[in-house]
Amino acid sequence: MLIRLIGPVTIAAVDSTTRIGAPKRACVLAVLAAEPGVPVSQRDLIDRVWNGEPPETVTSVLYSYIARLRAELRPAGATIDRAGQGYLLAADADAVDLHRLRALAAKAATADGEALELWRRACALAQGEPLAGIGGRWAEEFRATFDRERSGLFASRYAAELAAGRHAAVVDELAALVADRPLAEPLVGHLMLALYRSGRPAEALHRFEATRIRLRDELGADPSPELRGLHKRVLGQDLGLSTRAGGASVAPAQLPADIATYTGRDADLAALSSAAARGRTILVTGQAGAGKTALSVHWGHANRASFPDGQLYINLRGFDRGDTVTPGDALARLLHAVGVTDVPADVDHAAEVFRAHTNGRRMLVVLDNAGTAAQVRPLMPGTGCLTVVTSRDRLPGLVAVDDAVAVALGVLARPDSIRLLRRILGEVGDADADGLAGLCGDLPLALRIAAANVAGGVTGGIGPYVRDLADRDRLALLSVDGDPDATVTAALDQSYAALDPAARALFCRIGATPGEDASVDLIAAVSGEPTETAERLLRRLVQAHLVDEYRPGRYRTHDLVRLYAAARAEAELGEAGVAAVADMFIDWHFAHRLDNAVAEEANLFRACDTLREHPRVWNLVSRFMDAVDAGRFLDRVDELATLGLRSAVRADDAHGVFQMQSLRANWLRTRGESAAAIELGRHIIDLAADLTDLQMMVAVGNQGRRHKEAGKFPEAVRLLSEGIELAAQVGRPYNEVSFTCTLVQVLVRRGEVDRARKHVDRIEAIDITGGPGSFLVQRLLARAEVEIASGDVVAALDVLGEVIATAESASPPYHQRWCYFLGTLLVRAGRADLARTVYEANLAYLRSMPTNMAHLPGTLCYYAEALNELGEHTRALELVAEAEGLWQLKPPYAGPLTDLVLAKAHNGLGEHERALPHARSAAAAYGAMPALDQEAESLRAVETARAGLAAWAREHPAAVS
Incomplete structure (x- = not known):
């Protein structure tokens, strides 16, 4: 099977060939086939196909295109799958001509005897105009990019033809x-x-x-x-x-021997070939042990036909202590290699002579293990030659000033790591190979050392060695006896020694910091340095490939580098210094306990395990409050809350006990154990009595919310009112606004609309500018609820419009928290159509976040409520059924809500016998709260069901008798 993008877009199966004639349908397939297996969002797909000007019916048109393409792809054994908010082409990369020719080119770049044939096959696939017949910005950019790539491909192919x-x-x-x-x-x-x-x-x-x-x-x-x-x-x-005659002088061939078991790095080898085709200096960078030298030497051997005038190699030892090769010494060796015996003593003069003797010649010059750009620049050959520089440092000056193309090496992909181990060791079991690769962090140096140890019989076999690496000092075991250079630690020692003292100090503090990554703010906090200083030092560590800024503002280290940094921290900082870093880590997290902690959760779990005996570990556990609200990690947080509570009790820390019990109460509420949450809430209020008014305000207000969610409205009103008063006394305007908004919901349900309005008027005078936008949304929603309850739908819709505008400019977690309430108010304001839009957007987000599912069942039920208003009763029943399957324990509000939704849906479908028990159950529950509007709706559903049953009985007297 082959999907052709070069030429007209075509699907070629074994027995048939289908040309996709409709340009936009062909473009849909082209966009997906350009990156097979990679999801493309629906938004990006529409933008690329319709060139930023989609029709109003674009969604339905796209669906029809996808359906047609799936049918056309089926004979070829491929399909298009839904992926989150987009689609992906479920096919191997080799099934697309563009990727097949790239794979052939990459293989040709490392092949020997068959290289020329591989180049020819790749060029044969490259014939024709890409995406023929397809217009638009994306297609034009695709054509322009591929044309440049094709020129490089042709250049490589004909270099091989001439070399032959x-x-x-x-x-x-x-x-x-x-x-x-x-x-x-x-x-x-x-x-x-x-x-x-x-x-x-x-x-x-x-x-x-x-x-x-x-x-x-x-x-x-x-x-x-x-x-x-x-x-x-x-x-x-x-x-x-001219082609060489038998008596011609022998060209220098100084490259070290190639590695027979070289494995992987196809994309990196192709990157070297691409840069070489453009005649650019190549800079290969990566951490110690990443295989920079091996890659450069392997590529040089594979492409030696492109350098008939020879290959020069010199190890500059830029990170060896005291053994760095000076530019003068390096030039002397290079000049001798090209036949110059009279080497000038002056470095600049020697550099001129070297450039003159290499100018116009087709030579490869590999400058290995460079320490600085200044060490490299005098060694650059004349025009016509290709220079490959390797370094652990990113050498940004070489890129900026000397126009070098940087090829940054990461670790090997796991399948390549396993292939490498098997090429060295022979057949090994999948579990052992995967385990050993993981413990080596997929780092080529570590993999080769581990394989050498297993092959040498000094480890008792791969299974015991894997267990030893997991349980003992991994860095010590990743070494070859009798060879001091064949260790991961030795390689990292050189990188560490090249740092200035301030960068070393920060590296050690990162090593003492629990977790797998960290924000720049946290790193600054544990370093004791201003943020600007920490950022400067981090840039130095990134440049040295000891730290990776893998997302803007967040940094991490490779697994083995992290172990090395931890060992360095113990050696350099001592026990007291490491403990001080742990204290600063805890202090920072507790100071940020009210911030969104999603980005920190993995680190917090690790830190809680590492610091489980620390008397203030509860400070870390307290950051899981948002996770509990969202229904994430409930079992793990339960264990940690118990751990934190024990640590606080042991330390006689009343504030810690209060925080952990509050977390447990929230945990119970999220699980739907409302009665237990309320009972624990009473104990929390008792604890707060011995603390401050601030803790009492939090305890009382949150207890009011628990009563509201349980439908215990009189007690909720009392507690929320007390919490509001305390918030005003301690100067916490955000809590005052938030508690008041919850109180307004209760009062409106009880029919006390005038009282609710007075509360809304009061909080609108509170200044909450500069704070989280969620408080503004709460206040607007409270105003809209009062207006709806007063019958002023126009005013309510104005307010809800402002809510929607605010929510659309916010992040999804912020939108999702208030979506169900916004949708409910829109339904009550007569705009179920707008509610549908709100719920659809939010459901798409929630379904894409499997770790944030606590809000999904409730949102499904509220959406079903809107669908009932739109007459889509069958769909409403489907959503309620889905919600029922998601709740672990049904929260108190969900029982009457689902009963009312089901009653309305069954009534709408004429299934009055099914509707009646649900309507009665809802009426009883809402009447006990009391929630007057909902009780009235439930009673109307009862009457509708009864009337429907009575009408059926009149029409079918025989059946009744």
């Missing part, structure tokens, strides 16, 4: 290519060389002159130094341009 001595066979092909791409200088150079070797030097010179004039006239530019160098050598009839 096939200049006469390909000269006409090259002439045709250059006619189509007259400014593609690598191809022009290949054509000039083919002409020269074919005995047509005058035509080669003419081709250069034509290219020079065209570059000047169309781009205002001169030919590249490489093309000018080739022109000069043709003018001088340089014998080095």
